[in-house]
Amino acid sequence: MDITLEKSARTAANPSSWPALLVSVLKYALLLLTMAVFIVPVFWMVSASFKTLQEIYTFPPQWIPSQPRWENYVRAWNAAPFGRFYINTIITTFFGVTAEVLLGTMTAYAFVYLPFPRKNLLFLVMLAALMVPIHVTILPNYLTIANLGWLNTYQGIIVPGASVAFGTFLFRQHFLTLPTEILEAARMEGAGHLQLLGRIVLPLSQSILVTVSLISLVNKWNDFLWPLIVTNQTHMRVLPVGLAYLYDQEGTNQWGIIMAGTIFVVLPILVIFVWAQRHIISGLTAGATKG
Amino acid sequence: MVQAPAKRKGISREHLLFLAFIGPNFFLLGVFSYWPLIYQAYLSLTRWDMISPTKTFVGFDNYHYMFTGSEFYQVLLNTFVFTVAILVGSLVLGLGLALLLNQPLRGRVAGRAIVFAPYVLSGAAIGLVWAYIFDPVYGLLRVFFNAFGFASPNWLVDTSWALPAVIIVYLWKNVGYSAVIYLAGLQNISHELYEAAKVDGASDWESFWHITLPQLSPVTFFLTVTTILFSIQAFDIIAVMTEGGPVNATTTLVWYLYQQGFIAFRAGTAAAAGMLLFVIMLLITIFQLRFVQRRVHYS
Numbered sequence: 001m002d003i004t005l006e007k008s009a010r011t012a013a014n015p016s017s018w019p020a021l022l023v024s025v026l027k028y029a030l031l032l033l034t035m036a037v038f039i040v041p042v043f044w045m046v047s048a049s050f051k052t053l054q055e056i057y058t059f060p061p062q063w064i065p066s067q068p069r070w071e072n073y074v075r076a077w078n079a080a081p082f083g084r085f086y087i088n089t090i091i092t093t094f095f096g097v098t099a100e101v102l103l104g105t106m107t108a109y110a111f112v113y114l115p116f117p118r119k120n121l122l123f124l125v126m127l128a129a130l131m132v133p134i135h136v137t138i139l140p141n142y143l144t145i146a147n148l149g150w151l152n153t154y155q156g157i158i159v160p161g162a163s164v165a166f167g168t169f170l171f172r173q174h175f176l177t178l179p180t181e182i183l184e185a186a187r188m189e190g191a192g193h194l195q196l197l198g199r200i201v202l203p204l205s206q207s208i209l210v211t212v213s214l215i216s217l218v219n220k221w222n223d224f225l226w227p228l229i230v231t232n233q234t235h236m237r238v239l240p241v242g243l244a245y246l247y248d249q250e251g252t253n254q255w256g257i258i259m260a261g262t263i264f265v266v267l268p269i270l271v272i273f274v275w276a277q278r279h280i281i282s283g284l285t286a287g288a289t290k291g
Numbered sequence: 292m293v294q295a296p297a298k299r300k301g302i303s304r305e306h307l308l309f310l311a312f313i314g315p316n317f318f319l320l321g322v323f324s325y326w327p328l329i330y331q332a333y334l335s336l337t338r339w340d341m342i343s344p345t346k347t348f349v350g351f352d353n354y355h356y357m358f359t360g361s362e363f364y365q366v367l368l369n370t371f372v373f374t375v376a377i378l379v380g381s382l383v384l385g386l387g388l389a390l391l392l393n394q395p396l397r398g399r400v401a402g403r404a405i406v407f408a409p410y411v412l413s414g415a416a417i418g419l420v421w422a423y424i425f426d427p428v429y430g431l432l433r434v435f436f437n438a439f440g441f442a443s444p445n446w447l448v449d450t451s452w453a454l455p456a457v458i459i460v461y462l463w464k465n466v467g468y469s470a471v472i473y474l475a476g477l478q479n480i481s482h483e484l485y486e487a488a489k490v491d492g493a494s495d496w497e498s499f500w501h502i503t504l505p506q507l508s509p510v511t512f513f514l515t516v517t518t519i520l521f522s523i524q525a526f527d528i529i530a531v532m533t534e535g536g537p538v539n540a541t542t543t544l545v546w547y548l549y550q551q552g553f554i555a556f557r558a559g560t561a562a563a564a565g566m567l568l569f570v571i572m573l574l575i576t577i578f579q580l581r582f583v584q585r586r587v588h589y590s
Contacts, residue, residue, distance in 0.1 A: 110312035140327035163319035
């Protein structure tokens with residue numbers, strides 16, 4: 001108490017520094033509090049996944065398990081076919097992202113570099129699809145997939161989500177900024193449009209390619225409603241749906257096992273995020289500020 | 292090779308090439324975005340259990356059933372409360388976080404990443420982490436309630452706490468998106484505006500009201516529209532945490548659609564709910580387009 005009084009008395013001679021210090025302390029406190037709000041739940045999840053049932057049932061809670069153990073991971077892996085869930089998710093995500101990037105770049109290339117009467121109107125028709133997300137049309141789309149005999153198949157999960165409107169928009173925005181002289185020169189030398197796309201436009205678009213791929217990857221990996229509806233066999237489930245299955249199997253008291261399963265689902269994306277968060281954020285903000 | 296004489300033919304060849312390039316994407320959009328809308332409009336006028344070979348045409352019976360059903364009023368109210376709470380929460384907290392992360396503080400880059408991280412994680416996974424945090428006996432939040440001398444509410448089982456719980460989780464997961472977009476908006480505001488205001492003797496508070504907020508209005512508008520469109524579709528968090536319960540307390544329009552179609556097998560009612568959802572989203576988009584034409588900005 002005395003010390004602070006003394007300090008404030010001393011700094012009173014310098015009117016700006018004492019309030020400035022207080023404000024900056026407050027700002028740091030706020031920043032730390034904010035970080036805690038987002039870190040603590042994640043820490044709680046990780047910590048529980050290493051706890052024994054005994055430790056989970058302790059109150060007040062134990063922050064760090066006294067003897068961290070992998071048992072919950074083993075039990076989660078055995079309680080639901082997580083190996084299979086991983087394979088399914090990797091396959092549907094990989095082909096989903098590839099299809100989106102391929103279709104998106106080709107469509108954007110056509111809209112920027114190829115002539116067609118009223119192509120701007122067509123572009124609007126494409127963007128209008130953003131208003132019809134799959135959540136609105138799950139029922140008729142389910143019937144289409146069922147009629148094709150595609151229930152419980154990879155193509156049933158992948159194909160309806162492969163069309164790309166927002167990605168095309170981002171690619172088009174980028175292609176419009178590319179210098180036309182290079183393309184003209186290549187045209188003069190007789191390069192066809194597929195060559196122009198593959199050899200010139202795409203190499204000049206690496207960062208937007210990474211960004212769109214990452215956003216698409218995150219969406220496909222986490223997709224829940226559509227894969228839930230078009231699969232009903234456990235071995236065809238993807239990770240997020242498989243996690244809900246694990247929760248049904250284990251009930252609400254086996255939190256250690258369920259948190260281990262949760263980590264199976266989020267860990268790959270978290271690793272990718274740490275490595276590439278700049279690309280993801282830049283893509284999302286570009287869509288917002290140029291829209 | 293022989294370029295010049297092929298000029299006229301070349302143009303029509305490029306038209307074909309255009310169609311070939313956009314063809315696959317437009318085919319998929321047609322089959323899985325536009326056609327289902329038409330088909331769903333038709334289904335909404337029929338009664339069908341999704342199994343029997345025949346659909347009975349019933350006119351607007353499904354809409355009548357939906358709007359007069361005792362639970363449907365609550366479904367609409369839940370959807371409205373959920374969407375508005377998410378909207379207000381995302382804008383206010385998102386702007387607050389952005390202002391904080393825009394300060395010249397050490398660790399703000401890490402802060403931005405940490406705040407944004409939940410946005411890229413699976414909603415099903417986040418929902419389960421929070422189901423555990425909300426657990427009234429073993430959960431983390433019990434600690435905070437006990438610290439202030441209260442018993443923890445039975446979040447996911449109590450009809451008056453379940454919807455707030457789901458809203459909190461959705462906000463926690465997605466507020467980083469608004470924060471990051473606002474942060475980009477803040478960084479686009481020219482410093483000269485603030486310096487000019489300072490010369491005129493404006494306080495920080497006045498600068499915030501007369502420069503920051505108006506300059507951010509296009510961003511706010513963008514976030515308003517996208518937040519409504521996304522939050523109205525929220526599904527995975529509700530699916531793992533409450534399954535629309537207890538007693539419909541967290542049944543939103545999307546959950547109602549799913550439950551009518553894939554649990555109760557009332558295809559017609561599910562289709563009617565899908566059409567209603569589409570009309571709502573269409574109105575929001577039309578509102579956006581008209582508004583953007585009038586320019587949100589004042590400068």
